[in-house]
Amino acid sequence: MLYPPLLGQEVYAMNKNIAVIGVGKLGGTLCSALVRRGVVTPDRLVGTTAHEASAQSAQEQYGIRVLNDNTAAVAGADLIILSVKPQGMGKLLQELKPVVSPGQVVLTAAAAITTGFVEERLQEGVPVLRAMPNLPSLIGHGMTVLCPGRRARAEHVALAEEVFGAVGRVAAIDHEELMDAVTGLSGSGPAYGYIIIESLAEGGVKTGLPRSLATTLAAQAILGAAAMVLETGQHPALLKDMVTTPAGTTVDGLMALEEGNIRVALIKAVDAATAKAKEISR
Numbered sequence: 001m002l003y004p005p006l007l008g009q010e011v012y013a014m015n016k017n018i019a020v021i022g023v024g025k026l027g028g029t030l031c032s033a034l035v036r037r038g039v040v041t042p043d044r045l046v047g048t049t050a051h052e053a054s055a056q057s058a059q060e061q062y063g064i065r066v067l068n069d070n071t072a073a074v075a076g077a078d079l080i081i082l083s084v085k086p087q088g089m090g091k092l093l094q095e096l097k098p099v100v101s102p103g104q105v106v107l108t109a110a111a112a113i114t115t116g117f118v119e120e121r122l123q124e125g126v127p128v129l130r131a132m133p134n135l136p137s138l139i140g141h142g143m144t145v146l147c148p149g150r151r152a153r154a155e156h157v158a159l160a161e162e163v164f165g166a167v168g169r170v171a172a173i174d175h176e177e178l179m180d181a182v183t184g185l186s187g188s189g190p191a192y193g194y195i196i197i198e199s200l201a202e203g204g205v206k207t208g209l210p211r212s213l214a215t216t217l218a219a220q221a222i223l224g225a226a227a228m229v230l231e232t233g234q235h236p237a238l239l240k241d242m243v244t245t246p247a248g249t250t251v252d253g254l255m256a257l258e259e260g261n262i263r264v265a266l267i268k269a270v271d272a273a274t275a276k277a278k279e280i281s282r
């Protein structure tokens with residue numbers, strides 16, 4: 001399995017205690033990546049789940065302590081990551097309010113839950129951050145955008161960057177209202193990518209390629225194109241021009257894409273998903 005290159009970066013165990021409330025898909029992925037990459041030692045990590053059976057299996061799977069007691073888990077934690085479903089956040093914050101103090105940092109990873117929502121429900125002075133990771137985080141190729149709340153400082157953002165760096169790239173923004181656009185582009189983006197890959201593969205099948213080879217070629221073409229944008233820093237239009245030789249094959253393919261209005265369709269996809277994210281977080 002491929003992970004973002006860590007060459008040249010020093011990975012060291014941070015001397016922070018981390019509690020992950022909700023060791024499900026995202027919480028479990030974070031725990032596993034943090035330990036595997038040596039960001040924290042397993043004894044500094046504690047998780048919780050809602051049920052005894054899930055705690056037991058997460059404990060075995062990730063090799064860390066997993067409890068059903070949120071109060072016990074957050075005692076002594078420097079960073080508390082909330083990774084339960086958005087609809088469970090209100091109740092969870094009610095439970096955490098008496099036991100979380102301003103010396104601890106709270107990070108919410110729940111979609112559409114604002115830092116204000118969390119701040120209002122905790123004791124005055126607790127620093128809160130919000131993170132919007134996306135699905136490829138589950139295999140270490142994620143994109144997480146962080147946003148500090150009113151009381152979070154640069155050092156808290158740096159801590160969260162280290163944590164989410166274990167599952168992919170990280171960016172931070174100051175304006176929380178942009179988190180809806182982040183959701184519409186980065187959160188939903190992998191789904192747009194899957195549609196593009198699926199459709200390209202269908203084209204390969206139409207022109208005679210076996211389906212599994214067509215899917216591999218489509219996925220690797222998109223992965224390679226994306227890696228070139230990120231690694232060279234070149235504008236995508238310039239890279240496209242490098243593939244498009246005069247009177248060659250690509251320009252005919254591009255014409256078909258333009259006829260199908262692919263650009264407008266993708267712009268509208270991000271715009272519509274952003275509008276929906278705005279509506280939900282309201």
Ligand SMILES: NC(=O)c1ccc[n+]([C@@H]2O[C@H](COP(=O)([O-])OP(=O)(O)OC[C@H]3O[C@@H](n4cnc5c(N)ncnc54)[C@H](OP(=O)(O)O)[C@@H]3O)[C@@H](O)[C@H]2O)c1
Pocket residue numbers: 021022023024025026027048049050051052054055070083084085086088092109110111132133134135136137138
């Ligand atoms: N998965 C992603 O790629 C992704 C991406 C971006 C954002 N997120 C956000 O991350 C959050 C978690 O998503 P997920 O996909 O990881 O969900 P999930 O797999 O359903 O995990 C939720 C976890 O929370 C536990 N839980 C529920 N209520 C709890 C409570 N009161 N105290 C302690 N643990 C509790 C559940 O325990 P049981 O199993 O025992 O019920 C489960 O382990 C969501 O808010 C989602 O919006 C996820």
